[in-house]
Amino acid sequence: xxxxxxxxxxxxxxxxxxxxxxxxxxxxxxxxxxxxxxxxxxxxxxxxxxxxxxxxxxxxxxxxxxxxxxxxxxxxxxxxxxxxxxxxxxxxxxxxxxxxxxxxxxxxxxxxxxxxxxxxxxxxxxxxxxxxxxxxxxxxxxxxxxxxxxxxxxxxxxxxxxxxxxxxxxxxxxxxxxxxxxxxxxxxxxxxxxxxxxxxxxxxxxxxxxxxxxxxxxxxxxxxxxxxxxxxxxxxxxxxxxxxxxxxxxxxxxxxxxxxxxxxxxxxxxxxxxxxxxxxxxxxxxxxxxxxxxxxxxxxxxxxxxxxxxxxxxxxxxxxxxxxxxxxxxxxxxxxxxxxxxxxxxxxxxxxxxxxxxxxxxxxxxxxxxxxxxxxxxxxxxxxxxxxxxxxxxxxxxxxxxxxxxxxxxxxxxxxxxxxxxxxxxxxxxxxxxxxxxxxxxxxxxxxxxxxxxxxxxxxxxxxxxxxxxxxxxxxxxxxxxxxxxxxxxxxxxxxxxxxxxxxxxxxxxxxxxxxxxxxxxxxxxxxxxxxxxxxxxxxxxxxxxxxxxxxxxxxxxxxxxxxxxxxxxxxxxxxxxxxxxxxxxxxxxxxxxxxxxxxxxxxxxxxxxxxxxxxxxxxxxxxxxxxxxxxxxxxxxxxxxxxxxxxxxxxxxxxxxxxxxxxxxxxxxxxxxxxxxxxxxxxxxxxxxxxxxxxxxxxxxxxxxxxxxxxxxxxxxxxxxxxxxxxxxxxxxxxxxxxxxxxxxxxxxxxxxxxxxxxxxxxxxxxxxxxxxxxxxxxxxx
Amino acid sequence: xxxxxxxxxxxxxxxxxxxxxxxxxxxxxxxxxxxxxxxxxxxxxxxxxxxxxxxxxxxxxxxxxxxxxxxxxxxxxxxxxxxxxxxxxxxxxxxxxxxxxxxxxxxxxxxxxxxxxxxxxxxxx
Numbered sequence: 001x002x003x004x005x006x007x008x009x010x011x012x013x014x015x016x017x018x019x020x021x022x023x024x025x026x027x028x029x030x031x032x033x034x035x036x037x038x039x040x041x042x043x044x045x046x047x048x049x050x051x052x053x054x055x056x057x058x059x060x061x062x063x064x065x066x067x068x069x070x071x072x073x074x075x076x077x078x079x080x081x082x083x084x085x086x087x088x089x090x091x092x093x094x095x096x097x098x099x100x101x102x103x104x105x106x107x108x109x110x111x112x113x114x115x116x117x118x119x120x121x122x123x124x125x126x127x128x129x130x131x132x133x134x135x136x137x138x139x140x141x142x143x144x145x146x147x148x149x150x151x152x153x154x155x156x157x158x159x160x161x162x163x164x165x166x167x168x169x170x171x172x173x174x175x176x177x178x179x180x181x182x183x184x185x186x187x188x189x190x191x192x193x194x195x196x197x198x199x200x201x202x203x204x205x206x207x208x209x210x211x212x213x214x215x216x217x218x219x220x221x222x223x224x225x226x227x228x229x230x231x232x233x234x235x236x237x238x239x240x241x242x243x244x245x246x247x248x249x250x251x252x253x254x255x256x257x258x259x260x261x262x263x264x265x266x267x268x269x270x271x272x273x274x275x276x277x278x279x280x281x282x283x284x285x286x287x288x289x290x291x292x293x294x295x296x297x298x299x300x301x302x303x304x305x306x307x308x309x310x311x312x313x314x315x316x317x318x319x320x321x322x323x324x325x326x327x328x329x330x331x332x333x334x335x336x337x338x339x340x341x342x343x344x345x346x347x348x349x350x351x352x353x354x355x356x357x358x359x360x361x362x363x364x365x366x367x368x369x370x371x372x373x374x375x376x377x378x379x380x381x382x383x384x385x386x387x388x389x390x391x392x393x394x395x396x397x398x399x400x401x402x403x404x405x406x407x408x409x410x411x412x413x414x415x416x417x418x419x420x421x422x423x424x425x426x427x428x429x430x431x432x433x434x435x436x437x438x439x440x441x442x443x444x445x446x447x448x449x450x451x452x453x454x455x456x457x458x459x460x461x462x463x464x465x466x467x468x469x470x471x472x473x474x475x476x477x478x479x480x481x482x483x484x485x486x487x488x489x490x491x492x493x494x495x496x497x498x499x500x501x502x503x504x505x506x507x508x509x510x511x512x513x514x515x516x517x518x519x520x521x522x523x524x525x526x527x528x529x530x531x532x533x534x535x536x537x538x539x540x541x542x543x544x545x546x547x548x549x550x551x552x553x554x555x556x557x558x559x560x561x562x563x564x565x566x567x568x569x570x571x572x573x574x575x576x577x578x579x580x581x582x583x584x585x586x587x588x589x590x591x592x593x594x595x596x597x598x599x600x601x602x603x604x605x606x607x608x609x610x611x612x613x614x615x616x617x618x619x620x621x622x623x624x625x626x627x628x629x630x631x632x633x634x635x636x637x638x639x640x641x642x643x644x645x646x647x648x649x650x651x652x653x654x655x656x657x658x659x660x661x662x663x664x665x666x667x668x669x670x671x672x673x674x675x676x677x678x679x680x681x682x683x684x685x686x687x688x689x690x691x692x693x694x695x696x697x698x699x700x701x702x703x704x705x706x707x708x709x710x711x712x713x714x715x716x717x718x719x720x721x722x723x724x725x726x727x728x729x730x731x732x733x734x735x736x737x738x739x740x741x742x743x744x745x746x747x748x749x750x751x752x753x754x755x756x757x758x759x760x761x762x763x764x765x766x767x768x769x770x771x772x773x774x775x776x777x778x779x780x781x782x783x
Numbered sequence: 784x785x786x787x788x789x790x791x792x793x794x795x796x797x798x799x800x801x802x803x804x805x806x807x808x809x810x811x812x813x814x815x816x817x818x819x820x821x822x823x824x825x826x827x828x829x830x831x832x833x834x835x836x837x838x839x840x841x842x843x844x845x846x847x848x849x850x851x852x853x854x855x856x857x858x859x860x861x862x863x864x865x866x867x868x869x870x871x872x873x874x875x876x877x878x879x880x881x882x883x884x885x886x887x888x889x890x891x892x893x894x895x896x897x898x899x900x901x902x903x904x905x906x907x908x
Contacts, residue, residue, distance in 0.1 A: 010798035046842050047796045050871050053893035054802055242865040242887040247905055301888030
């Protein structure tokens, strides 16, 4: 696996971790967080930090570290969740998300200075046991004054001025916080004191260590440095925890150190000898080129379990100086002496020394390896187990592989249809096996499609942040609610939905919801409501965004449209038609172009985006009461329902989403206008007829509407129109194959598919076909 | 030290597992991996005799590193198995806690592959 691939795994992890963190933080804000939630947030941020370190994303690492520090205080109960803290954490989360995007090369580095400083301040206060967020310092600039006026105010006192400033405080929740605070105050105070004590101790230890380190080189520098005398005495615990002192001594030797003395004087009488304890002390000579740090590092793991002294030698050590202190014990005569028999120590220390601890270290072999392994500790809570399960049951699959599978399943569906057709031609159309195959093929197709399906939640989850930012930018207040996050639709649709949805939300907050003072005057609550929902409805996904704002100001819209030449002056338009004018290209109603929704792209782009996804968008506006945008999107882009029709010598597919009805007209229902144009009087509504044979260049098609079948279709740009074809062959699902990989885009053609008999048929792009037809014949009939 | 050292790494982060596998395999270790304490215990219950050293993260869901080490030290066949902690935490307090739980040693993340190699050889025969 290359480093890049591993890094990509990290990026995927970041995505998951960010999702988990945000979910948790929102739960914190809504007051539904428990210990597991906070732990989850901590772990998510912690894992991003770990990876950031491993891949040298130092800025990301630095920021996650600060964030993590604050979270650790929350996790340990030293910081209570408060409005101010939640706000700070959410903002820190936003910056974190930006940092992650930046290392992925998907955005610029965020300016994290302000949030970093706040995180540090909170961490410092929490460490020192000072009150944090008694005054909501992080809430907004407006509250800073309040905070300054009452620097040591309690939360209750601070809430009052904040409320006057029009900020949102859930008093009940705060009172709840207070109650908790009181209950925990004593415990927290004790904990804080403990932390302080620990910190002092650590500080002292660090200072002592630094001092020791500082003095050694000084000695070495003043006198001549001829190497190190390393004295090490292993303590009782040195053989515990799977440690093996022998390996450390061996490592020392590998560095070039030589054992010059072994002190075996502490070895007790055999009866008292505990094979799991260490009794020997050693003195090594390490050559001058070895650094003190390197020597210390060897004993790093058992620092507490050995006495280590490293002294710089000012004179060269004489090899003759090797000494052994023999234990002052009577020679052991007992049989079955342990291998560590100290008396057996030969004088040649160099060769033998390491063996002694090895023997001493060898613990008594377990009498028998137990057949039954201890039961693993059960997960703490069912919730934890559930989360873990849901993580464990996921498999990451390369999207290309998945698409290949879906493609193949598509071919399978076609092959099955071809076979059915062939069998039918041999009179075998109702055999059981075929029915079973048909059923299985459908099952496979549905399951495969569901693999590509993703919950829309991944798009919805970004919405709270967008709304938070908009609130900050506009000074408006929005209460966002969402439903149907679990609704699934195709991954590509989910991915491409983000942009239009973002724009709609910006639009709703910027243009729809009024400022708090205006709302109050109009008898509405200061806080605007925004509801985002998704649901599956008759084979489509319907996403709607409702606000309770001002709605569309039709007078202004119409005036603007006339100004821009989009509508001829004096044209009579229905309310609905006026509302839909905002989708016209180049339309923008904001008197001053704000930096929020007036970014050069308008609602026409939103509509185009939605249309590109095979969807439609509509508006329902009630002036003064609010506005609802509804997006209807297909479940998948790969397979669609279509009507297979013939026209002359050609067979084409009309996507069923456009088809409203099909009919054989009476003579009186069709009227001719001029030489080429025909209109259908469809229950009093005149619809232009498009001759499909002309459009696709088919030969030998029916020449009069009476001999043909008329299909009423709905288009985005030109309302309803009628396609004239010879006959309807079938209605079925088809797999869309893009032609654009091999051919240039062709107006009126959306792609191709393979029919049951193996023939290729073109799929009509009804919108562009009808639009193109109007372009040639004039759009007088469009309205 | 010609014999291959068999190491079990326990970490909930897939990228960390990939990094460890890549660093250790290329240095001749035989690497097995688990994604948390519970998974490690389950794996060890079946394959415990095939392991020379365990490297574990601390912060993990379900069962963290401390819990894993304590659980292993409670089993006689893992009582003397070297267990290294690999964590971003570097406070003396955490190290002491790991040591009292039964950890053999401590390596700070982000790890240097050569240092990890040295540390693993320091605790394995």
